[in-house]
Amino acid sequence: MDNSIYNLRKMLDKKEISTKELAINYLDNIDKYDEKLGCYLDIDRDNVLKQAELAQVAINSKDSKVLTGIPIGIKDNICTKNLKTTCGSKMLENFTPNYNAHVIDLMEKQNFIMLGKLNMDEFAMGGTTQTSYFKSTKNPYNLECVPGGSSGGSASAVSANLCVASLGSDTGGSITQPAAFCGVVGIKPTYGLISRYGIIPYADSLDQLGIITNNTYDIGLLLSVLSEYDSKDETMSKLSKIDFLEYIDKPINIKGLKIGVIKDLLEDDINQEVKKSVESVLDFYKSNGAIIEEFSMPIIRYCNDIYAGYANPQGVTNLSKYDGTKFGYKFKEISENWDENVAYNRTEAFGDEVKKRILIGMYVLEKGYYNNFSEFRNVVKKQYNEMLSKCDILINPTTNCTAFKINNNFVNNTDNCTVGACLAGLPQLSIPCGYNKDGMPIGVCFIGNYFQEAKLLGIANIFEKTMQKIKPTIYA
Amino acid sequence: MDENLEMVIGLEIHAELQTEEKLFCSCSTKFGAKENSQICPICLGYPGALPKVNEDAIDLAIKAGSILNCIINNYSDFDRKSYFYRDLPKGFQITQMKNPICENGYLELDNGTVYINRIHIEEDAAKTIINSNENKVDFNRAGVPLIEIVTEPCIYSKELAKEFVENLILMFKYADICNGKLEEGSFRVDLNISLKEKNSKILGTRAEIKNLSSIKSLLKAIDAEVERQSQVLFLGESVIQETRGFNEKTGKTYSLRNKENALGYRYIKDYNLNPIILEEIYINKIKKEIPIMPKEKKNFYIEKYNINSKYADILINNKAVSIFFDDCLEKYANPKLISNVIINYLLKYVNNNIEKLEINIDDFINLIKLVENENIKKSDLSDILFYMYNEKISLDDIFKNNNYFISSNEDEIRQIVLSVLNENLNAKNQYSSGNNKIFGFFMGECNKKTNKKLNSKILKNILEEELKDNKGETII
Numbered sequence: 001m002d003n004s005i006y007n008l009r010k011m012l013d014k015k016e017i018s019t020k021e022l023a024i025n026y027l028d029n030i031d032k033y034d035e036k037l038g039c040y041l042d043i044d045r046d047n048v049l050k051q052a053e054l055a056q057v058a059i060n061s062k063d064s065k066v067l068t069g070i071p072i073g074i075k076d077n078i079c080t081k082n083l084k085t086t087c088g089s090k091m092l093e094n095f096t097p098n099y100n101a102h103v104i105d106l107m108e109k110q111n112f113i114m115l116g117k118l119n120m121d122e123f124a125m126g127g128t129t130q131t132s133y134f135k136s137t138k139n140p141y142n143l144e145c146v147p148g149g150s151s152g153g154s155a156s157a158v159s160a161n162l163c164v165a166s167l168g169s170d171t172g173g174s175i176t177q178p179a180a181f182c183g184v185v186g187i188k189p190t191y192g193l194i195s196r197y198g199i200i201p202y203a204d205s206l207d208q209l210g211i212i213t214n215n216t217y218d219i220g221l222l223l224s225v226l227s228e229y230d231s232k233d234e235t236m237s238k239l240s241k242i243d244f245l246e247y248i249d250k251p252i253n254i255k256g257l258k259i260g261v262i263k264d265l266l267e268d269d270i271n272q273e274v275k276k277s278v279e280s281v282l283d284f285y286k287s288n289g290a291i292i293e294e295f296s297m298p299i300i301r302y303c304n305d306i307y308a309g310y311a312n313p314q315g316v317t318n319l320s321k322y323d324g325t326k327f328g329y330k331f332k333e334i335s336e337n338w339d340e341n342v343a344y345n346r347t348e349a350f351g352d353e354v355k356k357r358i359l360i361g362m363y364v365l366e367k368g369y370y371n372n373f374s375e376f377r378n379v380v381k382k383q384y385n386e387m388l389s390k391c392d393i394l395i396n397p398t399t400n401c402t403a404f405k406i407n408n409n410f411v412n413n414t415d416n417c418t419v420g421a422c423l424a425g426l427p428q429l430s431i432p433c434g435y436n437k438d439g440m441p442i443g444v445c446f447i448g449n450y451f452q453e454a455k456l457l458g459i460a461n462i463f464e465k466t467m468q469k470i471k472p473t474i475y476a
Numbered sequence: 477m478d479e480n481l482e483m484v485i486g487l488e489i490h491a492e493l494q495t496e497e498k499l500f501c502s503c504s505t506k507f508g509a510k511e512n513s514q515i516c517p518i519c520l521g522y523p524g525a526l527p528k529v530n531e532d533a534i535d536l537a538i539k540a541g542s543i544l545n546c547i548i549n550n551y552s553d554f555d556r557k558s559y560f561y562r563d564l565p566k567g568f569q570i571t572q573m574k575n576p577i578c579e580n581g582y583l584e585l586d587n588g589t590v591y592i593n594r595i596h597i598e599e600d601a602a603k604t605i606i607n608s609n610e611n612k613v614d615f616n617r618a619g620v621p622l623i624e625i626v627t628e629p630c631i632y633s634k635e636l637a638k639e640f641v642e643n644l645i646l647m648f649k650y651a652d653i654c655n656g657k658l659e660e661g662s663f664r665v666d667l668n669i670s671l672k673e674k675n676s677k678i679l680g681t682r683a684e685i686k687n688l689s690s691i692k693s694l695l696k697a698i699d700a701e702v703e704r705q706s707q708v709l710f711l712g713e714s715v716i717q718e719t720r721g722f723n724e725k726t727g728k729t730y731s732l733r734n735k736e737n738a739l740g741y742r743y744i745k746d747y748n749l750n751p752i753i754l755e756e757i758y759i760n761k762i763k764k765e766i767p768i769m770p771k772e773k774k775n776f777y778i779e780k781y782n783i784n785s786k787y788a789d790i791l792i793n794n795k796a797v798s799i800f801f802d803d804c805l806e807k808y809a810n811p812k813l814i815s816n817v818i819i820n821y822l823l824k825y826v827n828n829n830i831e832k833l834e835i836n837i838d839d840f841i842n843l844i845k846l847v848e849n850e851n852i853k854k855s856d857l858s859d860i861l862f863y864m865y866n867e868k869i870s871l872d873d874i875f876k877n878n879n880y881f882i883s884s885n886e887d888e889i890r891q892i893v894l895s896v897l898n899e900n901l902n903a904k905n906q907y908s909s910g911n912n913k914i915f916g917f918f919m920g921e922c923n924k925k926t927n928k929k930l931n932s933k934i935l936k937n938i939l940e941e942e943l944k945d946n947k948g949e950t951i952i
Contacts, residue, residue: 079524092523099517101524196748198524205747233526234750313744317556320567321521342560365558365742374745 003161005070005218012059012069019052019059019069023113026071030115030162033474036143038135039157041076042084043116055111066221067112073163075154076117077124078209079198080104083114087200088122088132091349094328101198102230103167103209110225115163118153122351123319124174124202126150127414130406131353138406139182140472141440145403148178148414151210155182158212160474165213165222171202172307173418175210176430180398180443183432183469186212187219187457188418190450191425192237194223195230201318203311204235206422216431216461220244223453239451247458254462255289260391263294264301265417270400277434277442278397284463285395293391297383299376303420304413306380309373310423312361319358324349377423384424388449393459394421398430398443421447429456431464439470477706481671484679485631485698489644490622491654492600492662493536499599499621500527500570500749507660511605511614519619521565526748529554533621534577534752536653537597538762540623541578543647543769544592548759552577552596553751558742562611563602565618571598573743577752585643587636591628598622603661623653629668629679634698641665641691646770649795657829658690665694669701671709680705681715685722685729697722700729773798781811790819797826800833808841813848821857825865835864839871846881853929856880884931886938889922892930893938896921907943915939 011017027045034040048071055069074080077087079097081104086092100108107114121131129137129152137152139145140160147156151168155178158166168175170188179186187210194209201207211222223244230236261282266275286292299306324331324345334344350358364370387394399414421428426447433444444463448456477483498505501518517525541548552575556568573596581592602618604611625644631637645656645663656663670682685701688694700722705715720729768776770792777788792798797818804814826833843860846852852860860880863869875881883889896918897904907914918939923930 077524085523087523095523097517097522097524099522099525196524197526200523201748205745232528233748234528235748313742314747316742317558317568317744320558320560321523321565323560323562323567325562326520326565327523338562339560362742365744366740370744 003164004214005066005164005221006215008070008164009064009066013064015059019055019113020049022069023048023052023071023115026115026161026163029160033140033160034162036138036474037140037156037160037162038137039118039153039160039162040073040116041086041088041119041134041153044083044114047083048113048115051111051113055113058111065110066225067107067110069111069113070165071113071115071163072107073115073118073154073157073166074104075120075151075166075168077120077169077200078104078167079200080114080117083117085117085200086134087124088120088134089349089351089354090133091322091324091329092327093133096328097198099198102195102232103226104198106225106228118151118157118166118168120153120168121150121174122354123200123315124150124169124171125315125357126353127173127177128406129153129156129178131351133351136406139403139440140474141183142403142438142473144405145440146181146406148181148399148403150174150178151186151212152178154212155179155184155186158182158184158214159472165211165218168210168212169199169202170208170210170422171206171311172422173415175212176398176418176428176443176445177414179212179430180432180441180445181403183435183441183443183472184212185215185219185429185431185464186210187223187429187453188422188427189223189227189453190237190427192235193239193427193451193453194226195233195236197230197232201314203314204318205314206311206425216429216457216464217245217248219429220248220454220457237451242451242454244454244457246454248461251462252455252458254285254459257285257290257393257459258293258391259285259290260293260295260387260394262297262300262387262394262396264297265396265400268301268400269413270397271402271436273436274397274399274401274442277436278395278444281433281444281463282395284466285459288462295387297387297420299380299383300416300420302376303380303423304416306373306376307415307419307423308357308360309364309369310377312357313365313370313373314361316358316361316365319350319354322346322349380420381424384421384426384447388426388447392448393456394447396445396447398445402436402438402440402442417445421445426450427453427456429453429460431460432467432469433463434467435470439473477671477702478710480674481706481709482632482674483698483702484629484670484672485637486629486668486682487625487627487631487637487640488666488668488684489625489641490600490664490666491540491625491648491656493533493621493623494652494654495530495532495536495621497530497532498619499530499533499597500619503619505620507662509616511612512616514616515618519565520615521567527570527746529749529752530621533597534754535762535765536621537577537595537623538754538759539651539766540625540648540653541581541595542763542766543651543653544578544581544583544595544625546578546581546592546595548578548754549575550754550756551575551751552754554746554749555743556746558744561601563604563613563618565602565615569599569601570746570749571624572596574745575751583640583643585636585639587633587639589630590636590640591630593626593628595623595625598624629670629682634695637698638691638695641694643770646793646795650769651766655831661689664688667694667697667701669698669705670715671702671705681717683715683717683729684719686719686732688722689724693722693724696727697729700727704729770795770798777811781805781815783811783815787815787819790823791815794826794828794830796830796833797823800835800837803837804841804844807837808844810844810848814844817844817847817857822861822865824858825862834868836870839864842871850931850933851882851884852880853882879929882929882931883926884934886934889930889935890938890942892922892925893918893935893942896925897942904943915943918943
């Protein structure tokens with residue numbers, strides 16, 4: 001069975017399979033593989049079957065929509081009414097929201113099937129999905145390797161077919177990096193394209209909902225559902241309806257297309273196999289008539305630091321509400337003094353990575369450096385905007401290496417290729433472009449101008465069609 | 477206080493804006509509702525919930541700025557002010573630090589001019605209810621819109637401080653910006669006060685006195701703090717910059733916390749809220765909605781209605797009263813008598829805090845007309861108005877049950893006079909012999925004779941007539 005929304009939609013509507021059969025099929029997959037992979041934090045099986053029934057009713061009355069009966073997994077920082085939403089943290093261990101994120105409402109309107117909540121780095125802080133309080137998520141291509149993060153549960157689950165698509169979130173590469181590590185397709189759309197209401201924030205000016213699927217077409221399908229306007233989010237852009245599949249349905253002409261490459265990213269600290277693989281993608285487009293334009297962007301080397309100084313101060317304020325008295329955490333009173341109680345409970349309930357980032361953020365704020373980082377961010381944004389005024393899209397490796405071993409403390413810079421475009425608020429799409437000699441997936445990243453997701457999908461789709469995919473070793 | 481010293485006062489005033497809904501969600505702002513009944517994920521700061529600004533609050537802030545002759549900024553935006561406290565749901569307060577909505581204003585008063593540094597919009601915190609054994613938090617107040625008005629340190633007398641606060645409350649009531657209820661906490665005054673050498677431009681170190689719940693407390697706190705600071709200086713010590721409270725019972729201020737020990741507020745822009753962009757056309761539209769202010773109204777009463785300054789002050793000092801006065805004049809144009817009756821008879825029953833003067837205006841006008849035509853004695857007005865205002869009895873019923881109505885029927889009065897004279901022949905003879913003093917006796921007897929009120933002018937005339945006639949008879 002080809003695991004794509006596109007195909008499942010056809011099968012469901014033609015009644016080649018029932019929603020219940022499909023749901024059970026995925027629940028079986030989860031039962032079989034998730035113990036090893038650690039993708040899911042919470043699965044409400046009864047509810048899955050109930051949703052499947054409702055979806056079948058809609059299909060039977062010929063009222064099916066894009067996502068009717070489609071099994072989807074949700075990153076655990078996206079609020080789901082009556083289903084625990086933990087952000088991978090002890091602090092929210094027993095937090096069950098009484099509201100849905102806007103995106104969940106949109107999908108529920110179409111009777112999708114929510115398989116469950118997916119593991120993540122605690123409060124989306126990390127790039128390995130090993131900082132979760134609950135469990136470690138593994139890479140389906142090598143169980144000793146990380147799936148990337150922070151949306152590692154979302155990427156690993158799609159890769160291992162524990163859901164057909166998943167929602168995640170991205171602040172500095174949390175969608176594209178795990179998508180690359182797990183050999184799946186991931187998009188971080190333009191900031192403001194999709195409502196953030198109900199997505200537990202890390203850095204409000206960068207956060208964006210992201211999508212992970214098996215192919216670019218499914219991304220287009222999901223974008224068309226999820227980009228519906230939400231008046232609850234002031235920062236959402238008011239746009240006229242976009243046809244995200246425009247350039248897949250009517251393939252874009254590559255001839256004369258200007259593709260920009262930030263050569264710093266291919267020159268610096270980069271794995272040679274990754275470099276070769278990405279260069280072969282560039283060659284593919286070149287041989288089809290595209291013009292490759294090289295750019296130099298020295299500041300890209302500092303983007304990780306700029307990100308740390310810019311995102312973490314926002315993160316500090318967003319984490320301030322977790323004083324231990326609310327959201328299901330059991331507050332322990334150790335002192336008469338309020339501040340001491342708060343300090344004690346935060347020390348108990350936050351993990352090391354979160355604490356580290358709180359300290360960085362606090363330091364920047366207390367020292368008054370935040371405005372400097374904000375200015376650096378503007379410089380990065382400006383440089384990306386300049387490059388994109390001179391070319392149609394940018395292509396670069398999604399990551400400078402493939403998924404690394406869990407507990408490898410030497411790798412801590414895997415967002416260096418993606419974080420710049422995140423700072424610029426640009427849409428960013430990662431698709432698989434090859435495998436290294438150990439069979440680990442390599443990702444290539446397409447970056448376009450604001451709200452040009454359709455164009456990105458169209459261009460990437462042309463290469464995607466030529467790509468021979470290898471199934472994860474977990475299925476071998 | 478040392479003769480060479482003078483006090484300098486700056487005020488920080490928090491005024492709750494009279495909007496139906498909270499600043500960033502649609503919860504009600506109504507005062508006095510059941511604890512924690514006006515709450516939602518947004519004002520409780522639940523994870524993922526996003527604020528959305530209430531435009532009514534912006535309009536009221538524009539009005540406040542306009543009344544205080546401020547520059548209304550075309551651009552302003554929101555920041556987060558971080559600190560941990562149980563009544564602060566998000567661990568930060570959304571306020572305007574960097575770019576406030578209004579700046580650089582002034583208010584000219586009898587005792588001097590008060591200069592306004594800024595007015596900014598912010599959300600209120602929840603209310604901690606301290607019981608003997610536990611602390612409870614009522615979140616109904618969390619997220620209620622406030623404006624903070626910050627004056628320059630430019631107030632050099634208690635009189636000016638008092639006049640400023642009183643005027644501000646009154647003007648805000650007139651413009652429906654804030655109901656000005658200090659006792660309910662909808663209008664809160666913080667006092668910044670320092671001592672400096674006369675003739676010197678250098679300000680001394682200030683102390684901030686928080687939570688003054690009445691103008692009386694404000695004045696007492698000024699005295700107490702001047703006393704304390706001059707003591708400190710007299711002893712050769714220096715005043716510490718700190719936040720202090722005021723104890724109503726002891727009449728003294730006490731230290732709450734030192735600024736030196738406290739962490740900063742770590743201000744950072746709130747990216748979830750769009751900047752407030754105000755065009756001049758819009759600002760002018762809102763300014764036009766501001767009704768006539770008390771000072772102008774007073775002048776109008778004096779010039780147009782020829783009401784004396786003291787009376788005009790009384791009328792304008794209560795918005796409800798002045799509206800009632802205006803309404804009366806629309807129905808019957810006798811400003812002198814109406815103002816007289818309101819001020820000297822009605823107001824003794826009227827609580828100063830009322831929002832509307834609840835009295836049947838048609839009955840009131842009828843009453844005025846009866847007084848004007850001398851159908852009713854002014855000395856009975858207090859009683860009649862007591863029934864009308866306090867007991868809500870209609871004028872008809874009041875007259876049915878009581879005898880306030882003056883009889884002017886000459887025949888009826890003559891009958892009474894004649895029977896009194898017949899019954900008091902002795903007295904009549906005394907009068908005839910020249911004892912004019914006895915006239916009052918006849919008046920009294922006539923009034924006693926009936927339970928009706930007799931028009932004294934007519935009674936007097938008839939009595940004089942009849943006594944004169946009788947004089948002739950006795951001669952015969």
